[in-house]
Amino acid sequence: MSEKRISKPIRVGNVTVGGGAPIVVQSMCNTDTRDVMSTIRQIRELEEVGCEVIRVAVPDMEAAEAIPSIKKRIKIPLVADIHFDYRLALASIKGGVDMLRINPGNIGEPARVKAVVLAAKERRIPIRIGLNAGSLPRAYHPELSVARRMVEAALEEVHLLESLDFDLIKISLKAFDVPTTVEAYRDIADKVPYPLHVGITEAGTPRTGIIRSSVGIGTLLYLGIGDTIRVSLTSAPREEVFAAYEILKSLNLRERGPILVSCPTCGRTEVDLIPVAEAVEKELMRISKPVKVAVMGCAVNGPGEARDADVGIACGKGKGILFKKGEKIGVVEEKDFIIALMREVDKL
Ligand code: SF4
Numbered sequence: 014m015s016e017k018r019i020s021k022p023i024r025v026g027n028v029t030v031g032g033g034a035p036i037v038v039q040s041m042c043n044t045d046t047r048d049v050m051s052t053i054r055q056i057r058e059l060e061e062v063g064c065e066v067i068r069v070a071v072p073d074m075e076a077a078e079a080i081p082s083i084k085k086r087i088k089i090p091l092v093a094d095i096h097f098d099y100r101l102a103l104a105s106i107k108g109g110v111d112m113l114r115i116n117p118g119n120i121g122e123p124a125r126v127k128a129v130v131l132a133a134k135e136r137r138i139p140i141r142i143g144l145n146a147g148s149l150p151r152a153y154h155p156e157l158s159v160a161r162r163m164v165e166a167a168l169e170e171v172h173l174l175e176s177l178d179f180d181l182i183k184i185s186l187k188a189f190d191v192p193t194t195v196e197a198y199r200d201i202a203d204k205v206p207y208p209l210h211v212g213i214t215e216a217g218t219p220r221t222g223i224i225r226s227s228v229g230i231g232t233l234l235y236l237g238i239g240d241t242i243r244v245s246l247t248s249a250p251r252e253e254v255f256a257a258y259e260i261l262k263s264l265n266l267r268e269r270g271p272i273l274v275s276c277p278t279c280g281r282t283e284v285d286l287i288p289v290a291e292a293v294e295k296e297l298m299r300i301s302k303p304v305k306v307a308v309m310g311c312a313v314n315g316p317g318e319a320r321d322a323d324v325g326i327a328c329g330k331g332k333g334i335l336f337k338k339g340e341k342i343g344v345v346e347e348k349d350f351i352i353a354l355m356r357e358v359d360k361l
Contacts, residue, residue, distance in 0.1 A: 020209065026089070026090025038254055053086045067089055095120075099128060113141070118169075149166060195232050274306065274319050275293075276314075282328075307336075308354070
């Protein structure tokens with residue numbers, strides 16, 4: 014794994030992004046921001062599953078005016094997502110938002126961008142320059158690859174903000190295409206010191222979107238690139254948070270909650286292992302400690318193959334062997350597989 018790129022850190026509310034801080038997990042509400050109660054309810058649910066920064070869409074003034082009421086009743090930093098209308102950015106800043114996500118290219122004339130940047134600077138609110146491949150104008154450097162076009166466009170925005178003596182910057186360059194996204198981030202990572210928000214845009218439903226996001230985000234993180242991640246899914250935002258942690262856990266970058274190891278089953282399996290693994294997975298959802306739990310399909314290879322699990326069960330015909338770090342600690346009846354395993358998990 015490559016050494017982590019150390020970026021210039023920024024503070025988003027009480028969360029540090031970049032500068033070697035742990036990679037921050039974020040998501041975006043899919044509620045109507047003007048519906049304050051629903052938005053607060055969703056953010057609290059996301060806080061519970063470990064979301065660390067939350068973004069809301071601010072499409073009109075009523076949404077901007079909802080920010081103070083939302084902000085007051087949540088714990089994690091709030092990011093306002095603004096397109097086109099600089100007045101919404103100004104109102105969001107006034108409402109106490111912790112960060113703005115804008116695409117300065119669609120905010121309009123420089124005087125408007127300047128007004129937003131000056132207001133952000135006064136309150137030390139960072140700005141994410143959020144570029145998506147799909148929103149680049151067709152006429153913009155058509156001779157270049159999509160990745161290069163994104164980088165060029167982002168650099169223009171960076172220079173605009175820097176010319177206003179503003180450096181509380183974070184950048185994202187998202188595309189649906191994974192190689193394009195990876196290429197764009199690798200390129201900009203060498204050109205600017207700022208933290209990078211990494212993700213694959215419009216990745217799809219969980220079935221395909223988690224894979225696409227894992228490949229894209231995982232590749233970048235493996236290369237040491239990325240300070241905060243969002244897994245974009247056509248699903249409830251909490252699924253994005255679960256997926257983000259699984260990506261981070263699989264690269265040993267963050268710990269949160271249990272890791273379930275379960276074997277794929279084979280001709281040696283003598284029990285119906287799939288429902289056992291699924292039941293254990295469900296039970297583990299109530300556990301917050303970082304434990305590794307194994308559910309294996311035979312006593313011959315199971316304990317050995319899952320040697321590094323804190324606790325596990327190797328399920329045989331009618332009976333299972335409970336093991337800790339590969340060492341046998343007991344034998345249980347098939348009807349007690351799940352309860353006995355969970356008792357050991359709770360003891361840890
Ligand atoms: S642990 Fe046993 S049942 Fe599971 S895949 Fe390995 S050999 Fe097959």
